[in-house]
Amino acid sequence: MAEETIFSKIIRREIPADILFQDELVTAFRDISAQAPTHILIIPNHLIPTINDIKASDEKALGRMMSVAAKLAREEGIAEDGYRLILNCNEHAGQEVFHIHMHLVGGHSLGPMLSKKR
Ligand code: 5GP
Secondary structure, three states: OOOOOHHHHHHOOOOOOOEEEEOOOEEEEEOOOOOOOEEEEEEEOOOOOOHHHOOHHHHHHHHHHHHHHHHHHHHHOOOOOOEEEEOOOHHHHOOOOOOOOEEEEEOOOOOOOOOOOO
16 A cells, blocks of 8 residues: 555645645645745645556546646636646656645746756
């Protein structure tokens, strides 16, 4: 069984977070360490540790994550200028919290998608 992370506590509102959206499938809240004027995390309510663990039965929640990202981007006023959605998987991508999460970042120009540094 995968181990719960701090994000499960946020979903259950056991620890504080700036929750912007929650329904039966997903929760969205502001990142505690924002890397851009808008930095929101959108997560499935049930624990999926990494993208490698996704099953067909997760597809409804994953689709909802995308539509909630678009809705929140509109609400944040960044939809027209643009924004970036990021999902990190495992060590090479720098995944730190093992409950999959989509970063919604925007509010200024974000530069090249990937750093050229290795
Ligand atoms: P990762 O590197 O795993 O893709 O991103 C994890 C993100 O979760 C980071 O941007 C980090 O700032 C955020 N984060 C970690 N712990 C907490 C927390 O307790 N509350 C909130 N709101 N964000 C968190």
